[in-house]
Amino acid sequence: MSTSKQKRSYLSTNQSMATSKRGPGAGKGNKLGTRGPGQMSTRSNLASSSSKKSVIGGIAPSDKSSNIRVPVQVFDEAGNDVTPLPLLTLDPNQVRIQQSNVLGDSTVGTPTDLLSQISTSFMTSAFGGGPFTRSVFTQSNDTMESLQDEDHAVADTSTWAQIRQKRAEVTEIVAEADLDKIVDLTLVETETIWMLDIPTVCVAMDSEESQSIRDNNDKYALLCKSRAGNDLYAERGMNTFNEAPKLKAIQTNKIGYTDTGVTCTNWDMYDTFKAVEKEAKDKEAKGEGGTISRPNSPNEAESSKDADPLKPDVPEVAQAVSRSASVKSGSRVGGSRLEKTLTESRVTMSSSVGGSELFASKETGVGSFQSDVTAVDEDKIMKSDSLKKDLFIMERVINLNTYQPKQALYRGFDIVPDIDHELTNVNQIAVSDMGPNLDRLWSYFCPLTKGRNVACLAWNKSNPDLVAVGYGQFDFTNQKSGLICCWSLKNPEYPERVYTSKHGVTALDFSVANANILAAGFYDGGVAIYNVRKTDDEPILDNQKDGMGSGSGDHESESHGKHLGPVWQIQWIEKERGSGEERAEVLISISTDGRVTQWSIRKGFENYDIMRLKKLPTRMAGKAREKKGEAFISRHAGGLCFDFHPRDLIVYLAGTEEGFIHKCSCSYNEQYLETYTGHTAPVYRIRWSPFMPDIFLSCSADWSIRLWHQERVTPILTFHSSTKTVHDLCWSPRSSTVFACVNEGALEVWDLAQSTLDAVITITPTSGAKLTSVNFSKNAECILVGDNEGQVTVYELRCMPAPAQAEFQAEALNSVIKSSLASQLPSVAGDKTMSAPMDEMDD
Amino acid sequence: MEATEEKKEPDTKRVHTYPLIRHSDMNDEMKTEAMELCVTACEKFANNNENAAKMIKDTMDKKFGASWHAVVGEGYGFEITHEVKNLLYMFFGGNVAICVWKCS
Numbered sequence: 047m048s049t050s051k052q053k054r055s056y057l058s059t060n061q062s063m064a065t066s067k068r069g070p071g072a073g074k075g076n077k078l079g080t081r082g083p084g085q086m087s088t089r090s091n092l093a094s095s096s097s098k099k100s101v102i103g104g105i106a107p108s109d110k111s112s113n114i115r116v117p118v119q120v121f122d123e124a125g126n127d128v129t130p131l132p133l134l135t136l137d138p139n140q141v142r143i144q145q146s147n148v149l150g151d152s153t154v155g156t157p158t159d160l161l162s163q164i165s166t167s168f169m170t171s172a173f174g175g176g177p178f179t180r181s182v183f184t185q186s187n188d189t190m191e192s193l194q195d196e197d198h199a200v201a202d203t204s205t206w207a208q209i210r211q212k213r214a215e216v217t218e219i220v221a222e223a224d225l226d227k228i229v230d231l232t233l234v235e236t237e238t239i240w241m242l243d244i245p246t247v248c249v250a251m252d253s254e255e256s257q258s259i260r261d262n263n264d265k266y267a268l269l270c271k272s273r274a275g276n277d278l279y280a281e282r283g284m285n286t287f288n289e290a291p292k293l294k295a296i297q298t299n300k301i302g303y304t305d306t307g308v309t310c311t312n313w314d315m316y317d318t319f320k321a322v323e324k325e326a327k328d329k330e331a332k333g334e335g336g337t338i339s340r341p342n343s344p345n346e347a348e349s350s351k352d353a354d355p356l357k358p359d360v361p362e363v364a365q366a367v368s369r370s371a372s373v374k375s376g377s378r379v380g381g382s383r384l385e386k387t388l389t390e391s392r393v394t395m396s397s398s399v400g401g402s403e404l405f406a407s408k409e410t411g412v413g414s415f416q417s418d419v420t421a422v423d424e425d426k427i428m429k430s431d432s433l434k435k436d437l438f439i440m441e442r443v444i445n446l447n448t449y450q451p452k453q454a455l456y457r458g459f460d461i462v463p464d465i466d467h468e469l470t471n472v473n474q475i476a477v478s479d480m481g482p483n484l485d486r487l488w489s490y491f492c493p494l495t496k497g498r499n500v501a502c503l504a505w506n507k508s509n510p511d512l513v514a515v516g517y518g519q520f521d522f523t524n525q526k527s528g529l530i531c532c533w534s535l536k537n538p539e540y541p542e543r544v545y546t547s548k549h550g551v552t553a554l555d556f557s558v559a560n561a562n563i564l565a566a567g568f569y570d571g572g573v574a575i576y577n578v579r580k581t582d583d584e585p586i587l588d589n590q591k592d593g594m595g596s597g598s599g600d601h602e603s604e605s606h607g608k609h610l611g612p613v614w615q616i617q618w619i620e621k622e623r624g625s626g627e628e629r630a631e632v633l634i635s636i637s638t639d640g641r642v643t644q645w646s647i648r649k650g651f652e653n654y655d656i657m658r659l660k661k662l663p664t665r666m667a668g669k670a671r672e673k674k675g676e677a678f679i680s681r682h683a684g685g686l687c688f689d690f691h692p693r694d695l696i697v698y699l700a701g702t703e704e705g706f707i708h709k710c711s712c713s714y715n716e717q718y719l720e721t722y723t724g725h726t727a728p729v730y731r732i733r734w735s736p737f738m739p740d741i742f743l744s745c746s747a748d749w750s751i752r753l754w755h756q757e758r759v760t761p762i763l764t765f766h767s768s769t770k771t772v773h774d775l776c777w778s779p780r781s782s783t784v785f786a787c788v789n790e791g792a793l794e795v796w797d798l799a800q801s802t803l804d805a806v807i808t809i810t811p812t813s814g815a816k817l818t819s820v821n822f823s824k825n826a827e828c829i830l831v832g833d834n835e836g837q838v839t840v841y842e843l844r845c846m847p848a849p850a851q852a853e854f855q856a857e858a859l860n861s862v863i864k865s866s867l868a869s870q871l872p873s874v875a876g877d878k879t880m881s882a883p884m885d886e887m888d889d
Numbered sequence: 890m891e892a893t894e895e896k897k898e899p900d901t902k903r904v905h906t907y908p909l910i911r912h913s914d915m916n917d918e919m920k921t922e923a924m925e926l927c928v929t930a931c932e933k934f935a936n937n938n939e940n941a942a943k944m945i946k947d948t949m950d951k952k953f954g955a956s957w958h959a960v961v962g963e964g965y966g967f968e969i970t971h972e973v974k975n976l977l978y979m980f981f982g983g984n985v986a987i988c989v990w991k992c993s
Contacts, residue, residue, distance in 0.1 A: 301993075302973040303970045304971060305968060305970045305971075306912075306976060307969065308912075308966065308967065309965070309966035310962065310963075310967070310986040312963060312964065315986060319909060319980070
């Protein structure tokens with residue numbers, strides 16, 4: 047069955063080949079691929095239109111007797127011969143012989159013969175035959191045994207040649223022809239392609255072959271049976287050698303184990319890389335042929351500059367890590383190299399020594415993760431400036447984190463609520479309902495100041511966040527050494543500057559012209575000037591000893607003009623000197639020895655008394671009391687405080703221990719312009735109102751605060767609120783009717799617009815400390831209060847009625863005063879009439 | 890502590906991309922081979938440390954036998970016991986640290 051089929055298919059193939067030959071323009075790429083067992087199928091292989099390969103030769107006209115075998119040649123567009131070379135070149139003689147037999151055998155030979163012929167020839171000559179594709183097929187070659195190879199090859203080659211001839215004919219027609227002609231392609235269905243054909247090994251019982259197959263099987267069974275004793279078959283056995291086994295034992299070297307550990311972090315990696323870079327640079331510098339003693343090595347200097355300024359500890363650390371024994375001096379200088387960019391030869395030498403140390407240690411490869419930081423290096427690191435700077439920054443950051451809400455309140459910002467902080471569900475009254483109140487923000491306190499009495503507070507004139515606090519005892523009996531601390535808003539934990547002094551500090555003031563100059567007055571009457579830019583403890587000028595170029599060589603005596611008693615107040619005043627000269631700043635101080643002294647620091651520490659406070663005979667109303675038998679200690683009254691008029695810097699007020707307030711002028715140093723009576727005890731503080739030019743406040747040990755007008759000798763208003771000495775007083779810089787005062791037990795904030803009888807806010811510190819000084823903050827709604835335990839507490843003023851506009855401030859105060867005056871009865875002696883002051887105030 | 894390749898890319902985002910052996914007590918050829926392997930692994934699995942470590946470990950096992958361990962990461966601390974002359978700790982890519990050691 048299969049036989050006939052194959053025959054048929056072969057013939058049909060021939061026909062299709064013929065058609066293809068006749069097809070016009072079919073030579074474009076009609077490639078015939080023969081495939082399948084015994085079946086030759088045409089397959090139109092449509093080459094791409096762009097390929098203009100021409101296949102020349104190959105198929106001659108179907109003259110099977112001719113021996114022409116034109117080899118297939120493939121040409122590309124340029125006419126180059128790109129014919130693939132055959133893998134196997136057939137012997138042309140053999141080919142001819144085979145060729146002659148082709149047709150004769152084709153009808154006689156079984157299709158299977160043909161099949162195998164084709165297969166073998168294909169196998170051999172296939173790939174050289176041009177760009178044909180054919181499927182590789184395998185088949186059982188059982189039937190080939192009986193046939194001779196030559197016949198196969200012949201038949202196959204001839205058919206092959208046939209094909210090639212046919213094709214050549216076709217292409218020759220077209221090769222020279224017009225390639226742009228429209229080509230008609232005839233697509234023909236190819237024959238079925240057999241991929242696999244496994245002949246059956248089973249045959250039906252009732253088929254024709256069954257009998258022959260059965261016979262064969264019987265024959266074979268018989269053969270197997272007869273094999274046993276047959277002479278034709280002999281048994282033979284083989285055995286491999288069994289080698290003798292041998293036992294071999296071996297032990298490896300002991301595998302040692304060690305423990306290592308390290309922490310892997312990004313900065314470690316960065317540092318290491320940096321160190322490596324630096325070494326590379328050092329290597330280059332060193333390798334440039336320079337001797338060690340080369341004076342100027344710009345590379346070295348550059349490499350030291352290149353070190354990241356924020357991480358100057360790197361080479362120190364790298365040195366520490368990389369070696370365990372190093373030249374002390376070498377490493378020390380090497381470290382300092384970073385801090386100063388020196389180009390001295392000594393530095394060069396040491397740096398290269400340092401570099402070579404690193405190299406040496408690298409070679410040893412001694413791995414030690416833990417940095418063998420010797421004591422030398424630790425010390426060096428600790429003292430390095432960069433560490434200090436970094437620590438400083440860290441300290442600021444931590445403080446900022448801790449105090450952020452408070453500081454925000456200080457500045458008046460809204461507090462950013464802490465997300466992580468759980469809100470305590472306390473039923474709080476709304477803040478606005480509470481009326482004016484003080485909110486304690488923080489306090490400047492550190493162990494250094496513990497137990498010291500805060501004597502004075504002074505704001506820096508140019509940086510309103512800096513405050514200088516002077517610590518000194520008020521009592522004579524309890525004197526300790528003094529301390530001045532400059533605190534910054536940003537760090538409530540520790541002062542930025544600390545200056546110690548032998549005596550208690552009783553007065554402080556920052557200079558206006560040079561904001562880094564701080565003047566201090568001491569309990570022993572000394573006056574000193576500090577430069578807060580420096581951190582060392584010495585004042586730049588003081589009058590403890592007369593050593594400032596004064597003529598007399600008596601160094602042990604106190605300088606001329608030094609106060610004999612504690613300096614209670616000190617202030618920088620800008621004075622207009624004369625025409626043509628610029629305004630100079632002078633220091634004014636007042637002390638218990640009754641002198642108001644002006645100091646100038648142009649040459650040395652000169653002083654000049656601008657006033658001596660004389661005692662006035664006490665004038666009790668209606669009675670002149672004679673002081674019989676009472677000896678004066680001095681003719682001067684001790685001065686405790688003063689305040690210069692804000693507009694008119696010639697005039698100032700001075701308060702005395704007697705309770706008098708004197709208005710003085712710098713032009714006269716013996717006479718008072720005016721004396722104000724009212725207080726019956728030492729006046730501790732006088733302050734002009736910053737809004738109204740004629741009004742001032744004073745506070746004293748007689749438990750009262752008095753409001754004065756400079757034209758009236760008696761006070762306009764008196765405020766009594768407690769039975770304690772009022773130590774300090776301060777006007778609010780924002781609101782003309784608000785001021786704060788401290789008495790020993792409480793801080794009080796008064797608002798005259800609301801009430802002249804009682805303080806609006808009163809706070810008693812819970813610590814039981816006595817409050818000694820108060821000051822308003824210039825750039826915030828805050829008050830600073832100092833007490834006798836060394837704490838300076840910052841309170842925020844809340845819910846105060848908004849201050850009036852600038853032009854109305856004076857009005858507000860004015861109206862208060864008017865109303866209070868109106869309610870007073872006119873007094874007889876020593877006062878001007880009521881109407882007069884009212885007229886003046888009406889301006 | 891040697892720096893092997895000095896290739897530094899001008900890319901400003903990644904500096905110090907060359908591999909740098911921070912500590913090692915291997916033989917030289919083992920060290921070089923291990924370092925090459927680590928670099929390959931990290932470059933191949935640039936964003937997957939686990940796979941990089943897996944590749945390193947498997948390859949080291951094949952090449953040098955028995956039980957290797959590999960850690961690839963950016964921030965960790967470790968304390969390990971390792972066979973002598975079989976530890977490599979190196980940096981790569983500016984912020985990746987690889988620690989490879991053998992211990993059965």
